[in-house]
Amino acid sequence: MYDFDIERPSRIADAVKLMSDSTDAQPLGGGQTLIPTLKQRLASPERLVSMAGIDEMVGICKDDAGRLCIGGATTHAAVAADGSYPGLSGLAARIGDPAVRNRGTIGGSLANNDPAACYPAAALGSGATIVTNKREIAADDYFRGMFDTALEEGEIITEVKFPIPEVSHYAKFVQPASRFALVGVFVAKFADGVRVAVTGASESGVHRWSAAEEALSRSFSAGSIGSLEAPSADGLITDLHGTGAYRAHLVKVMTGRAVAAAS
Amino acid sequence: MPKDGGIGASSKRREDLRFLTGKGKYTDDINLRDQTYAYFIRSDVAHGTINSIDISAAMKMPGVERVFTASDFEGVGGVPCGWQVTDRHGQPMQEPKHPVLAEGKVRHVGDPIAVVVADSLAEARDAAEQVEIDITELPAVLNMKDALNDGATKVHDDLTSNLCYDWGFVEENRDAVDAAIKGAHHVTTLELKNNRLVANPMEPRVAVADFDSSTDEYTLYTTSQNPHVIRLLMGAFVLGIPEHKLRVVAPDVGGGFGAKIYHYAEEAFCTFAAKQIGRPVKWTSSRSEAFMSDAHGRDHVTKIELALDKDGKFLALRTDTHANMGAYLSTFAPSIPTWLHGTLMAGNYTTPLIYVNVKAVFTNTVPVDAYRGAGRPEATFQLERVVDKAAREMGIDPVELRRKNFITEFPYATPVAVEYDTGDYHATMDKLLELSDHAGFEARAATSKANGKLRGFGIAHYIEACGIAPSNLVGQLGARAGLYESATVRVNATGSISVMTGSHSHGQGHETSFAQVVAEMIGIDESQIDIVHGDTAKTPMGMGTYGSRSIAVGGSAMVRATEKIINKARKIAAHLMEASEADIELKDGQFTVAGTDKSVAWGDVTLAAYVPHNYPLEDIEPGLEETAFYDPANFTYPSGAYGCEVEVDPETGKVTVLGFTAADDFGNIINPMIVEGQVHGGLAQGIGQAMIENCAYDDDGQLLSGSYMDYAMPRADDLPMFTVDHSSVTPCTHNPLGVKGCGEAGAIGSPPALVNAVVDALQRAGHDVTHIDMPLSPDRVWAAMNS
């Protein structure tokens, strides 16, 4: 680790100021990704601005539109315990281990946008809105590829708003070492259609599987997936743990399982 | 009735109190006054020529004491290899120099190039970033077969090729084996890989070295399974330090699994540097460094052929293995694919003709050496896989085919140079079938099928050679060390006992089980006995712990020393009771004169030994302390039948291990609970190898699985409930305890059982799959089903 300063503001406005008056500041969420990166000397921020003490960024509530609003510094454990959006709570409950869930935050996960992370699938699959200190970004515009998002330098995710679907489920097939998603599929059925978001599989990160969305919007059953072709393996990740062809196959299988388990 | 102490009791592991409450004293807990920290700069390329190293900027960085490179090690020896293998043509193996720091060339990712020693680790790391190293990358040698082609890039320019040795065993049998295979009714052939593993003990390696200029004495604290071996290798071969000036301490060690047997460059570096700079030097491996500097395990590529007659009798066996040595020869590396592998190829069977060929190959990878089981898992895996395949090909039940060929008469001399003293393989097989409810399998398979899952059952029967080993024999086989063990039993005046053993405990529970043996022999409470190990200044010269040798060899030395103690104590007791020594009996800590009610307690005798007022001074010396060295007459041969039940998800290829049964014959058992724990640990590692563990390099020699993000270690939920049994007992005939050793069995017997089970599941479902290489990851199983 290189030396850095750590600031612990208690208001978003102070955090924004602390971010902007340093040439090289970085938000610190639960540190589950950032701290190991620092330990390996792969990053050298001059200042870390901790989100943990900002009360307005911690907690879960519903807005007037019935959306579930989760503060950007809310832990995975808190989301897992909430239960008002079962598909989302179920996803949060299976991220990492208890230590990771008690520290890691939704804002950190979405800002990091690891191609195998779970939350990006929920945000995209729900059509969530990412709220920052500057603006609101629709999930469809937010994810830009592996570790790449629409966030600008110094922008802080303060809140994430999830429309709550009629039924939903996240089917996660774990990579045996990291236990991140080798392939994870989030399926959400809304009154006006179905969204299917896939994580873990693609070299361009989380994405929607439109063929499945169309089929499921017509008829929401595992059978609708059974009769689909698996997506193309082009552009899917091939690594030690699975080929692109295998991942393509898993996308189909996991989508079917998510539909079957959706509640 | 379970005993509550002594041999056969499940005494609680006394060491666990300190381990589980954070009070263990590990090497990293040792901090010496004024100590410095070493940071190793390691190669990030697999193969390259070092053009220049510029340390000038780094030397000026804050806190830097000194920066070392290979030029500081002129006149210092290389890290030695402890075993010389002789090839098929009678020539010694090719043995490259293994410098402490890379000389002119780097040969694997992780090869140390330079070391910064500074006041703090952070300062050492800062300065390390200022060391400028210019390397011209060379093509990496990775594939073992390609490495042996004419004109292949050489890992070591001064060797004639990348071939370390071409070993044939038994060379005289070669033609007869070829002929038998040629003429056989049926030949089953199988090509397979034994996947490369990283041992991953929970505690990474650490070295802390100190030099006292007033006495010329060095002390090295290190995470070792065998401190005396380190003292010998490092003192005599690398640094030229006489043994009486070098103390090596291996305090609490958090797991070894083989990877902490070897003498490593970092130990020599710290010891050397401590004198150079006149301050203690400490190095603690990070987990990332461990992946690229701890010796790896396994990594064999094998073709095996089994010839059978029409009734399924084994006629001949031929195997051809390429064994990866990595870039340099680690301490025992050459012996693993040869003497610890070829000699086991008979397994439990009466196969009359066997020929084993092993080509050991240098590659641009981390050195490979023993890992839990060491050679024996590689032998067992190929043998038990080919036997299973043969059974399927010939339409014979795999259990029956094994039974048909079991050795039943002992002692049995195999055609591969070893003699099994005892065993009862039908008994362990019976036990396995009973405990795993083999008879109920079909019903369970039907239930799985109804749930859309494919169920399979696989077995393996293993033999291992443990209690390593007779010194005169291993000497003939090329070992550059003896393999006896030692113990000093020091009885204190009040009767309590300190046992100094050359065995080292790094999780095995010796402090408990060794004490049980001495307690049993004398008849006193275990709490009166302490086991001291891991310090060359405290214990007699010992060879340490590996090869499931501690109770068989170290325990036997302790028995011999305790016998000497008892003999002397009887003389003292006879004197005290004015009786004849021949009439003295020892029971429950009381010496009695046979046929009388005269008795004297253990404590009275020990007190007399140290306060010899009424004492036979003319016949015996005062005091009660004895040392014994024990060199076994043979290896020990534990064996067992392992069975595994799996379910395969046909949609994803994911394998779930539903149950695992281990029916072992370990000879006599000292502490059943500790034995069970050892088997559990071995099974976890064997199942880990078969299911998820895989050390992989890419085509450039970069380590793909260099962290826990990609190297999967088994966790509790990867493992089934284990059924472990060791009630089949055929005691070892040649050691005083009749024990065989249990540390490695689990890791040896489980991988073939698991792969056999998965192949069984797939074949039952109609898939034409005869083999899948480990680990049986879902994508591999799915690909096999869909190819």
Ligand SMILES: Cc1cc2nc3c(=O)[nH]c(=O)nc-3n(C[C@H](O)[C@H](O)[C@H](O)COP(=O)(O)OP(=O)(O)OC[C@H]3O[C@@H](n4cnc5c(N)ncnc54)[C@H](O)[C@@H]3O)c2cc1C
């Ligand atoms: C052992 C282990 C297992 C894991 N398993 C999983 C898993 O199965 N699935 C999964 O999805 N994840 C997994 N993770 C990752 C975990 O979910 C992390 O919590 C997450 O990736 C990062 O969240 P964090 O709050 O810890 O962020 P940090 O590590 O603190 O930060 C990560 C990045 O986000 C930035 N950042 C943090 N907060 C904000 C914010 N509010 N606004 C803008 N930028 C911000 C930081 O500057 C940094 O760049 C695992 C992690 C570990 C250590």
